[in-house]
Amino acid sequence: MSMSRHFELGLVRAVDEKRATYPVYLSLGQEAVPAALSTVLRDFMIFSQHRCHATYLCFGGPPRKLRDELLGLPSGTSGGRAGSNCIQCHENGVTMFGHHGLIGENVPQAVGAALGSGKPVVCFFGDGAAEEDYVLASIGFASTHRLPVLFVCEDNNLSILTPVEKRRSWRVAEVAASMGMRSVEMTDDPWTVAERARELKSDLPAFMNIHVCRSNWHVGVGMDGPGEWDRFSLVETELEGLGLGKETAAVKAESADAMEALWAP
Amino acid sequence: MGAVTVADTIREITRVHLESNDGMLLGQCVSAVGWVNSTVPDCRNIVELPMSDVAGAGIAVGAAMVGRRPIFVIRFQDFLVLNGSPLIFYAAKSKELHGRGTPVFVRAIAADGIGPVHSGVLHGLFMHFPGFRVCSPMTPKEYEAIWADFLAHDDPMIVSEHRASFNNAEELIDRVSGDAAITIYPVSATRFEAVKAAGILAAEGIRCNVVHVLWLKPLGIDERMAGPLRRCGVGLVVDPGHEIAGASQAIAYELTRATGMPVKALGLSDATKCLCPPLQNRIPDAERIADAARRLLRSKSTGGMAGG
Numbered sequence: 001m002s003m004s005r006h007f008e009l010g011l012v013r014a015v016d017e018k019r020a021t022y023p024v025y026l027s028l029g030q031e032a033v034p035a036a037l038s039t040v041l042r043d044f045m046i047f048s049q050h051r052c053h054a055t056y057l058c059f060g061g062p063p064r065k066l067r068d069e070l071l072g073l074p075s076g077t078s079g080g081r082a083g084s085n086c087i088q089c090h091e092n093g094v095t096m097f098g099h100h101g102l103i104g105e106n107v108p109q110a111v112g113a114a115l116g117s118g119k120p121v122v123c124f125f126g127d128g129a130a131e132e133d134y135v136l137a138s139i140g141f142a143s144t145h146r147l148p149v150l151f152v153c154e155d156n157n158l159s160i161l162t163p164v165e166k167r168r169s170w171r172v173a174e175v176a177a178s179m180g181m182r183s184v185e186m187t188d189d190p191w192t193v194a195e196r197a198r199e200l201k202s203d204l205p206a207f208m209n210i211h212v213c214r215s216n217w218h219v220g221v222g223m224d225g226p227g228e229w230d231r232f233s234l235v236e237t238e239l240e241g242l243g244l245g246k247e248t249a250a251v252k253a254e255s256a257d258a259m260e261a262l263w264a265p
Numbered sequence: 266m267g268a269v270t271v272a273d274t275i276r277e278i279t280r281v282h283l284e285s286n287d288g289m290l291l292g293q294c295v296s297a298v299g300w301v302n303s304t305v306p307d308c309r310n311i312v313e314l315p316m317s318d319v320a321g322a323g324i325a326v327g328a329a330m331v332g333r334r335p336i337f338v339i340r341f342q343d344f345l346v347l348n349g350s351p352l353i354f355y356a357a358k359s360k361e362l363h364g365r366g367t368p369v370f371v372r373a374i375a376a377d378g379i380g381p382v383h384s385g386v387l388h389g390l391f392m393h394f395p396g397f398r399v400c401s402p403m404t405p406k407e408y409e410a411i412w413a414d415f416l417a418h419d420d421p422m423i424v425s426e427h428r429a430s431f432n433n434a435e436e437l438i439d440r441v442s443g444d445a446a447i448t449i450y451p452v453s454a455t456r457f458e459a460v461k462a463a464g465i466l467a468a469e470g471i472r473c474n475v476v477h478v479l480w481l482k483p484l485g486i487d488e489r490m491a492g493p494l495r496r497c498g499v500g501l502v503v504d505p506g507h508e509i510a511g512a513s514q515a516i517a518y519e520l521t522r523a524t525g526m527p528v529k530a531l532g533l534s535d536a537t538k539c540l541c542p543p544l545q546n547r548i549p550d551a552e553r554i555a556d557a558a559r560r561l562l563r564s565k566s567t568g569g570m571a572g573g
Contacts, residue, residue, distance in 0.1 A: 045331075082362045090365075097330060098363050102354045108320045109355065112327020115312065116289060116335070134351075137317030141324060144315070 001035035001190070002255040004054040005232050007063055010263030011053075011070060012221045019265065020070055024084045027054030029215030032231040033154055034058040036190035037122060040197045041150065046096035047110035047123040049154065050085035050103065051214075055124055056096060061089040063262055104129030107151070108138040114147040120204065122150045127209075128159035130172040139207070143179040148204040150197065151176065156214040176207035183207040188231050268434035272303045274405040275372075275426075278412050279336060280306040291325045292338030292372075293318075301338055301374070302431050318347035326351045329369040330359075334416070342373040342425065343385035356421040357396030366419025370412075375427045375453065375505065377548050380540040386453060386505045386533075386548075388425035389512035392482045399482040401425040401453040404436045407479055425481070427505070429454040440475040441493045447558050448474040448493045450520065450528075452481065452504040452512060454548055459503055461551035466558060473558060478502075481512055486523045494520060499565050500528035501558055505548035508532030527565075531557045 008028050014020040027034075031054040038058040048055040056066055061077070069076025070084055077087050078098060088098030097113075099106050103126070110123035129135055130153050142149045153172055157164050177183035182203060184196050188210050200206035213227040239248040282288035283306070291312040295305050305311070314321035325337040339348055348371075356367040375386045391397050398420050402408040415422050430453075437456050440463055441448075451459035456477050463475050474493040494500045500520055504513035513530035520528045531549050538546045549557070 078363045086362060088363050088365075098359075100355055100358055100362065102350065105323060105351060105355055108323025108351065109327035109330060111320075112324035112329075113331045114327075115324060116328035116333040117331040119331075134317065134319035134323055137315065137320035138323065141315060141317065141320060 001031045001058065001232065001235065002252050003063065003259065004031045004035070004057040006256045006259035007057060007066070007262070008053060010259045011067075014263055015221045017265070022070065022072060022083050023219050024070060024221065025051045025053075025219055026216045026221065027051055029227055029230060029232075030054060030154055030156065030188070030212040031058070032188040032190040032235065033152065033193055033210050033212060034124070036193035037152065037197055040194050041120070041122050041201065042093075044120045044122040044150070045110075045113060045117070046089075046094070047106040047113065047121060048087065048096060048099055049106060049125045049129065050099050050101050051126065051154070052085065052087045052099060052124070056087045056089055059089070059096060060092045060094045061087070061096065062092065063259065067262055104132035104135040107132075107135040110149055111138045111142045111147060114142065114149045115145060118148070120148040120150070120201070122152060124152045124154055126159075127153060127155040127157060127164055127172070128167075130155075131159075131168060136175065139176055139181075139205075140179050142205040143181050146205065150201060150204055151207045153207070153209045154212050155209050156212050158214060158218070160218040171209070173207060173209035181205045181207055183209070185209045186211070188212045190231070190235060269405050270432050270434045271403065271405055271408055272431040274408045275304040276306050278408065279304070280308055282334070282336065283308050283310040287333065289328050289333045289335040290338065291321065291328070291335055292340065293321065294340065295338050301340060302428060304372075304431065305338070318344060319350055322348040323351040323355075325369050326356045326367055329356065329367045329421070330365075334368050334370065336370045336372060338372045338374070340374055341383045341385075342375040342387050343382045345373055345387045345390070349390075352397075352421060352423075353391075353394050357394050360420065361396065367421055368415065368419045369421045370415050371421065371423050373423055373425055375425060377429070377454065377505065378545050381537050384538045384545075386425065386427075388423060388453070388481055389504070389506050389510070389515065391423040392512060392515060397421055397423050397482060399423045399425065400480050401427070402479060403427065403430040403453065403456050404433060406436055411479070425453055427454040429457060433457075437477050439477055439489065440473075442472055442474065443496065445472045445474040445493065445497045446499075446562055447471075448476055448497050448500045449554065449558065450476050450478050450490075450500060450502040450516060451554070452478045452502070452516070454505050455503040455554070458549060458551045459554055462554035462558065465551055465555045471558070471562065478516065481516070484516060484519055486519060490520070491524050494524050494526050494528070498526055499561055500526060501554075501561055502528060502530050503549050503554055503557075504530070504532045506532055507535065509535050529557070529561055
């Protein structure tokens with residue numbers, strides 16, 4: 001979580017300094033979900049959404065290759081050809097398939113991969129993707145065939161800048177439950193996310209709608225003021241309250257130094 | 266035992282793939298109502314998809330991503346407009362973007378004369394997008410060849426089938442002669458009609474070459490394709506899809522570019538395929554093909570022909 005946070009802070013500087021010139025989709029503010037799930041779902045195939053830097057990093061993707069992809073270099077995760085919203089990883093014991101930027105496209109793919117392989121899959125998508133007809137149909141198919149898919153809706157309440165309440169009157173977690181799978185709705189407290197995932201993964205398919213707070217614009221590094229909450233800071237505070245302030249500071253300093261070096265001009 | 270038809274060939278290729286290669290077959294209503302014109306075997310690894318067209322295609326793509334080389338059956342090719350997005354946006358792009366192929370074998374079945382959304386031929390649309398291999402086999406051996414090609418590559422393949430071919434057991438051989446006046450390049454079901462058209466024209470004393478087009482992409486204009494055109498000096502591409510911005514025009518352009526010879530296109534007029542005559546806008550039949558050839562030759566003799 002700390003590495004992802006500091007990786008992207010370095011990326012923001014690189015964008016500001018015009019060293020990174022391609023569009024970027026930042027995970028800033030949303031890191032807690034993949035950080036928590038990566039501790040529980042190590043053997044799962046990953047189908048990430050377009051906002052995927054944190055997923056890649058938390059599950060074990062090499063930061064240097066991600067940096068190079070964002071800079072359009074041949075040493076990037078897809079040889080610099082795909083970019084921020086299309087990150088893949090097939091090393092370090094990680095199987096993460098690259099998205100192409102078509103919202104929700106990864107959901108039927110995740111279901112097909114589970115069908116075809118019989119292996120467990122975690123599939124990340126946003127609250128906007130949850131409205132795509134093919135996403136809902138795929139969740140239904142996974143329920144019909146009892147496929148080993150954990151659906152994770154990283155619900156930042158925004159489709160670009162349009163809130164959920166202006167787009168629909170229904171809750172996707174309830175839709176998933178109505179299709180016959182266990183379904184939970186929660187905020188992005190990482191301890192709770194990990195605990196619930198641990199429970200759910202024993203009986204898949206299952207659905208998690210997790211409310212997160214995106215810090216930056218849909219695309220790019222711009223911000224419209226501070227978000228409603230910053231889970232990273234809340235976790236820091238919680239750890240300090242547990243008497244782990246010294247260890248927390250050390251982890252933060254280590255990742256900050258490493259990522260600063262990674263992004264150094 | 267009767268001759269082996271295209272339908273028999275598809276069914277047996279599929280059976281081996283599903284039983285012995287751990288392949289998959291996915292589609293809507295594939296295990297009922299005649300098992301898709303007897304082209305689907307009754308065996309394991311068949312997945313009945315719900316009526317969720319886009320999701321179904323995405324599920325097939327996902328199965329391809331984990332190595333199952335799925336056969337994805339689309340009972341009516343028009344539905345590619347719905348099924349197309351996971352194929353176009355993901356399967357066709359993954360190799361160039363990520364270096365990982367997504368080999369899905371798309372059986373896109375065409376028909377004619379059954380209305381506005383069940384009679385379409387859309388292979389031209391898929392020739393347009395990078396990343397696909399596109400073909401239209403009409404004979405048993407051709408089907409075997411394109412299947413071997415699919416297994417030898419890791420690209421998504423659009424197989425433009427036509428119901429008019431399913432009972433065919435004959436191979437379609439090029440007809441080429443040194444004194445032909447015109448070369449006809451038919452595609453898909455028009456190949457059967459082009460052979461008949463050549464007979465009609467021969468009876469009138471007009472010799473014509475018929476060079477069959479199996480591969481639409483890569484088109485592969487080799488000497489078999491270009492030689493007869495160079496020798497006779499004029500060509501006609503015939504396709505069962507819409508002519509405007511379609512396969513017939515695209516192939517005619519490529520042939521002209523390769524040879525410098527004028528080549529015309531004959532496909533469907535720019536009109537909806539309605540259910541009832543005379544508005545069905547059916548595929549070019551032998552009479553229309555022969556008539557188009559006559560007009561081209563008249564135009565050539567009066568010097569009124571331009572390329573493309």
